[in-house]
Amino acid sequence: xxxxxxxxxxxxxxxxxxxxxxxxxxxxxxxxxxxxxxxxxxxxxxxxxxxxxxxxxxxxxxxxxxxxxxxxxxxxxxxxxxxxxxxxxxxx
Amino acid sequence: xxxxxxxxxxxxxxxxxxxxxxxxxxxxxxxxxxxxxxxxxxxxxxxxxxxxxxxxxxxxxxxxxxxxxxxxxxxxxxxxxxxxxxxxxxxxxxxxxxxxxxxxxxxxxxxxxxxxxxxxxxxxxxxxxxxxxxxxxxxxxxxxxxxxxxxxxxxxxxxxxxxxxxxxxxxxxxxxxxxxxxxxxxxxxxxxxxxxxxxxxxxxxxxxxxxxxxxxxxxxxxxxxxxxxxxxxxxxxxxxxxxxxx
Numbered sequence: 404x405x406x407x408x409x410x411x412x413x414x415x416x417x418x419x420x421x422x423x424x425x426x427x428x429x430x431x432x433x434x435x436x437x438x439x440x441x442x443x444x445x446x447x448x449x450x451x452x453x454x455x456x457x458x459x460x461x462x463x464x465x466x467x468x469x470x471x472x473x474x475x476x477x478x479x480x481x482x483x484x485x486x487x488x489x490x491x492x493x494x495x
Numbered sequence: 496x497x498x499x500x501x502x503x504x505x506x507x508x509x510x511x512x513x514x515x516x517x518x519x520x521x522x523x524x525x526x527x528x529x530x531x532x533x534x535x536x537x538x539x540x541x542x543x544x545x546x547x548x549x550x551x552x553x554x555x556x557x558x559x560x561x562x563x564x565x566x567x568x569x570x571x572x573x574x575x576x577x578x579x580x581x582x583x584x585x586x587x588x589x590x591x592x593x594x595x596x597x598x599x600x601x602x603x604x605x606x607x608x609x610x611x612x613x614x615x616x617x618x619x620x621x622x623x624x625x626x627x628x629x630x631x632x633x634x635x636x637x638x639x640x641x642x643x644x645x646x647x648x649x650x651x652x653x654x655x656x657x658x659x660x661x662x663x664x665x666x667x668x669x670x671x672x673x674x675x676x677x678x679x680x681x682x683x684x685x686x687x688x689x690x691x692x693x694x695x696x697x698x699x700x701x702x703x704x705x706x707x708x709x710x711x712x713x714x715x716x717x718x719x720x721x722x723x724x725x726x727x728x729x730x731x732x733x734x735x736x737x738x739x740x741x
Contacts, residue, residue: 413728417715419739426718440715440723451700452737461733465709465726477734484732
């Protein structure tokens with residue numbers, strides 16, 4: 404994600420536990436460096452999330468374009484959507 | 496074979512005047528089934544524990560001859576022939592333990608045939624539809640389609656809503672978009688049925704959070720109280736990461 408510092412890419416992390424202690428410990432153990440919504444269990448439920456981790460990638464219009472992509476496939480997904488945005492800009 | 500099955504399935508459901516007697520019988524059947532099933536579960540657990548504790552292959556061989564599923568079968572069959580639909584379901588579920596592989600498709604066809612003919616309005620029938628639509632190996636896709644279409648035509652009210660839900664899920668599993676149409680029909684025509692709530696939830700998940708959908712906003716706070724909102728990121732490629740840890 405750090406690669407995309409100058410790109411229009413956002414990360415919204417939703418953590419689904421309610422216990423502050425466990426949450427903070429998890430941050431340490433996993434060396435998490437980004438901000439997360441805390442206590443996001445109701446959001447996960449509304450979104451039909453059944454297990455962790457579950458990832459969605461939305462385009463600039465907020466449409467879901469990819470689901471459950473990680474690692475390389477996540478990078479490719481993000482790149483594809485960024486390319487699409489560029490194409491649209493140059494078409495205008 | 497197929498024609499016979501289709502003709503059987505086209506027989507109409509019993510007239511309303513038959514209902515009261517049927518309901519009393521049904522309650523008896525349910526009670527008898529519950530009792531037998533409980534006895535079976537206990538016997539099976541006891542047998543399995545013995546098997547685990549057995550020493551030597553000879554003892555294990557002897558024990559295997561006493562597998563409760565085989566021993567209990569005649570009693571479940573008797574219940575099934577006496578009118579218990581749930582006993583039929585038990586037979587289907589245990590088919591692989593009871594029959595040679597070659598015999599199973601024909602037996603399942605018979606058992607499912609009887610279930611769809613006589614038990615369509617049972618409140619547990621949703622489970623049967625779920626089982627049936629997953630029978631890739633023993634029932635042809637064509638037969639499944641035919642059976643469900645016929646069931647749809649013959650049923651009404653809650654029974655029909657259950658068939659619609661089964662069809663919706665079946666189509667979606669086959670990655671067919673017509674699944675959504677079945678959800679819509681269910682919600683439009685049977686909004687008060689017992690399955691409407693499940694159907695609405697599944698439909699919402701698909702339409703609001705499926706591919707190409709624009710999900711609604713959500714908001715939350717970080718542990719330090721800073722606000723985070725999904726829609727605030729419009730105009731950017733947004734990665735949403737749901738995570739938790741144990």
